[in-house]
Amino acid sequence: MSPAPSTSRSGRRHHAGPLQVLALVNQKGGCGKTTTAVNLAGALARRGERVLLVDLDPQAHATMAVGVAPEGPTLAEVLLEEAYIEQAIVEGPLGLHLLPSRARLIEFEEASERLLHAEQRLQHALDAVRDRYDFVVLDCPPRADGVLCANALFACTRALLVVETGAFALQGALQALRILEGVGESQERTYPVRVVGTLFDRSQRFARELLIALHARFGRALFDTVIRTSVRLREAPAMGLPVHALDPASRAAADFDALAAEVVADRAAAPHEPHALHIGAAPEASALTT
Ligand SMILES: Nc1ncnc2c1ncn2[C@@H]1O[C@H](COP(=O)(O)OP(=O)(O)OP(=O)(O)O)[C@@H](O)[C@H]1O
Numbered sequence: 329m330s331p332a333p334s335t336s337r338s339g340r341r342h343h344a345g346p347l348q349v350l351a352l353v354n355q356k357g358g359c360g361k362t363t364t365a366v367n368l369a370g371a372l373a374r375r376g377e378r379v380l381l382v383d384l385d386p387q388a389h390a391t392m393a394v395g396v397a398p399e400g401p402t403l404a405e406v407l408l409e410e411a412y413i414e415q416a417i418v419e420g421p422l423g424l425h426l427l428p429s430r431a432r433l434i435e436f437e438e439a440s441e442r443l444l445h446a447e448q449r450l451q452h453a454l455d456a457v458r459d460r461y462d463f464v465v466l467d468c469p470p471r472a473d474g475v476l477c478a479n480a481l482f483a484c485t486r487a488l489l490v491v492e493t494g495a496f497a498l499q500g501a502l503q504a505l506r507i508l509e510g511v512g513e514s515q516e517r518t519y520p521v522r523v524v525g526t527l528f529d530r531s532q533r534f535a536r537e538l539l540i541a542l543h544a545r546f547g548r549a550l551f552d553t554v555i556r557t558s559v560r561l562r563e564a565p566a567m568g569l570p571v572h573a574l575d576p577a578s579r580a581a582a583d584f585d586a587l588a589a590e591v592v593a594d595r596a597a598a599p600h601e602p603h604a605l606h607i608g609a610a611p612e613a614s615a616l617t618t
């Protein structure tokens with residue numbers, strides 16, 4: 329049976345599939361996680377999808393990148409169980425909703441060792457708003473083995489491994505997969521993983537070769553879309569706008585439109601996930617041993 333059509337915030341009617349919760353991860357700093365989270369969220373919102381962007385980084389870069397300076401509760405208060413998620417969600421550009429972050433998120437990280445099932449708190453919080461969204465996009469901090477990333481991986485329906493097409497990217501990506509696998513084992517769950525290349529500069533031979541190597545290693549799990557290096561993507565966060573709000577005709581917006589189209593196609597294919605690697609609990613299903 330096909331799902332009932334729903335009306336998006338933009339008024340466009342579409343056939344929403346099951347809620348997709350995407351965790352954008354890599355333990356490598358500065359590889360484009362936040363840029364990809366913010367602009368993929370923007371591209372999905374522009375397509376008429378109902379999108380919640382969640383900032384899981386105490387640095388609050390995603391929060392700033394959509395021009396929000398939180399005055400009320402944030403994800404920190406939600407995870408510390410001082411506020412309800414509905415009180416913390418705010419509206420951002422392009423009809424996006426944001427669950428903002430602030431430095432106080434570090435307090436949750438510190439408190440988590442004393443908490444039972446600390447890694448399940450985001451998932452439980454999201455339960456209250458699940459039917460309001462088509463996509464939840466989780467921007468993870470660089471510490472992939474920390475409790476914030478564990479929350480993202482526990483809550484996600486799929487992980488997107490963000491790989492900068494630069495030096496040591498393949499080794500970094502494989503190391504990240506091992507961390508994801510370890511988290512999956514400790515959480516006794518398996519999740520599908522897809523890989524997205526970022527900061528791609530076609531004029532660099534090294535970057536082209538790296539892309540070929542990523543494809544050889546990850547096959548169909550590597551998205552066809554690669555996010556190219558773009559000045560617009562550097563400018564947009566300083567203006568507090570996703571690139572679709574700043575310059576919808578830009579090359580960067582086109583890249584994220586293409587990525588959003590692939591992510592939407594993945595939803596249509598769920599739960600079979602033919603393109604994804606399956607990482608986590610079941611050792612025989614390990615994509616790392618193949
Ligand atoms: N495709 C791109 N073109 C140009 N600049 C980019 C691109 N992607 C990211 N950047 C820039 O690279 C820097 C790091 O990107 P970003 O903040 O998205 O990485 P991150 O993985 O979230 O970092 P962290 O690990 O600190 O959270 C930023 O200054 C960002 O503007």
Ligand SMILES: [Mg+2]
Nearest residue numbers: 361362385389
């Ligand atoms: Mg970031």
